[in-house]
Amino acid sequence: MIKTFTKIISLFVFVISLSSFSAKAVELEFYFPVAVGGAAASTVEELSNKYMELNPGVTIKPIYAGSYTDATTKAITAAKGGNPPPMAVLIAIDIFKFYDEDLVLPWDDILSDEEKENWLGGFYPAFMKNSQIDGVTYGIPFQRSTPVLYYNKDAFREVGLDPDRPPQNWDEQLEYAKKLTKKGSDGNIERYGIRIPTKGFPSWLTSGLIYQNGGKMTNGLGTETFLDTPEVIEAVQYLVDLSETHKVMRPGTLEWGATPKAFFEGQTAMMWTTTGNLTNVRKNAPFDFGVAMLPAKKSFGAPTGGGNFYIFKGTPEDELQATKDFVKWMTAPDQAGVWSMATGYVAPRPDAWETQAMKDYVADFPPALVAKEQLAYADAEFSTYENPKTVKIFNTALENVMSGTISPADAMKQAQADIDKILKDYR
């Protein structure tokens, strides 16, 4: 009985190994997460199919891997289980985790000097900030985003504001929000002036406020955070004041996912959310809307977000070369344009915006340009070693501030102390 079993197994293994040796063509598995709904998955498939038509020797196998968290788990399991995918699109801020666990390969290792100069050098610098450690590139920007301000032009007209002049700075933002806040006949607030969602991942939008206020969150090496600095505390204070003091934002913590709906239904006249929402808002807002850069304090400022292409250690040389070729093709102007138009992600290279298709797109729909312009002021998303833990501490602190249980200064000092405990091993 056991003998037959062993025989079957060894036959099986033999057949498998035979089939993998006899295949000459390179097959590349490629894990990708979906964070913006079904359309993204079909676009990835279409692009991969097109690449295979152009390159008959290569098979690309795109594998949908769930949310960012799931995709990271899947990739790490496969890599530790001895079967790393050649490449995967994974969230940019997990860079320190992959580096720490020694799973990913620097892109610099497989690029020629010419490619480093012309290809690597051609991405927006803001997007490279979460893609490099100490000057070494581990991630190639692909599905990247940044938050912007959406506003209801009809509501602006109703209260006598110029619909083509969105707020430029914090004071204007507050002043506009006051004008836009409307009480119903029963004395309850019917429409709030602004909504900056604070539940889910509040640290992302808050980092916009921090950058605008001239603050800094991390040292860029993943080993130190600066959450107890005055710039950070002031930024959090501004956020909480919007609802607590000025009552122009709904009190309590505000759901990220429900924010576009609140905007469509007129419960808020302005909202901060990702450019990834552009297509959604365009399709569903029943009124005339505008898009603007996040207002400035000391300067304009915003975080970036989203996912990068990583390559994994243990991938054979021929597959690495094919992977490089594929990723270069995916981020080339035409394909980056298709991807950007289908999903709302920001095309990661200036040259992608120069194609005819993209020019036609922005001529027809100018709000798509706002994110691109904002990139000049954008900075890294919060990212450190042990990122899931540190981000969670930061997020929980912000949620506690917004629900009114603790002052911004106390919350940030406590968060900084907690994060220090975790990061001290890495210094």
Next chain:
Amino acid sequence: MKTVSEFFSERLNVIGAWLLALLWVTPLLYAIWAAIHPIEYEANFDIFAPLTTYNFTNAWSQAPFARYLINTVMMTTMIVISQFILCTFVAFAFARFEFPFKNILFALVLLQLLIMPDILIVENYKTIRFLGIMDTILAIGLPYMASGFGIFLLRQTFKSIPKELDDAARIDGAGILRIIWNVYVPLSMPTFVAYGLVSVSFHWNNFLWPLIITNSVETRPLTVGLSIFSMSEAGVEWATISAGTLMTTAPLFVAFLIFQRQFIASFMTAGIK
């Protein structure tokens, strides 16, 4: 004659049960509401809102539902049948045979109950890869087939069956297999039904392991295939999700309604809460 206080406590029980039942059924009612109305009515309750089947066709067309459904059914059937067979034999051995280190071995089986399956993901992945069955439905099921919980449950049930029945069958000349099949299995039916139900609902809803071990539409179960709808930076599409959820849970729901009586009876006797 009931006293006044008895009368009230009975009433309170009934009211409490109704409240709990309502609370429990609310998400389901909401899912039905969101699924059969246009998106504008997701959060507006208007009794005269127009009805639509768009959400169902939309969800159906965005994913190969039928394929995922077949995969899920195949996967859960395979797991549950294997669990029944393996657990019955192992449990019988622990309940009725004497062999060296029996208690230590049984303790080892029980240890499995204490270990979260998620911790073993990398090791399981290595094993599956060694066997060369990556990206198959068998690979999803294999790690769950020898269930410590099932063995424990069946052993307890088998132990409670009077030894006399066993002896009587033996005197009549029945072999071990026949005794298991004709004496132990029929008398343990409630346990099998209850355990089967718990197992089916667990594996029907399992997400992380199938996501990690499968790569293609041909092998992925419903949970993995449909997760795409809930991934949205742009806000959640409740109408589509609700329609998708209703379609995927419908088979389980219908099965439960049909076998409701048996399930409840089984749970009462098997003592799984």
